[in-house]
Amino acid sequence: MLNGEVHVVDYLVWGSLAGYLRSVHMFSVRRADWSLTGRVVTFLLAPAFGMIHVLALLPLRLYSLATLRTTRWGTRAAGAEVTV
Helix, strand or coil: CCCCCCCHHHHHHHHHHHHHHHHHHHHHCCCCCCCHHHHHHHHHCHHHHHHHHHHHHHHHHHHHHHCCCCCCCCCCCCCCCCCC
């Protein structure tokens, strides 16, 4: 990135590797309600979760932090919904 190039493939490779390393612990835990097939499928989908986190959840988290003080939703504009 220092020379202006965008390294998308590098990012995808390192993100996938980090996803696999983060979820390798699933094979060290034996649970009766989780089959080997389920653990392998979950392990293989780990990089997909990492990409969803970076592409969707992280920007949403940053947006929510940036707009924390705004009251545009107006859920309490008319007062409390419960009356006595």
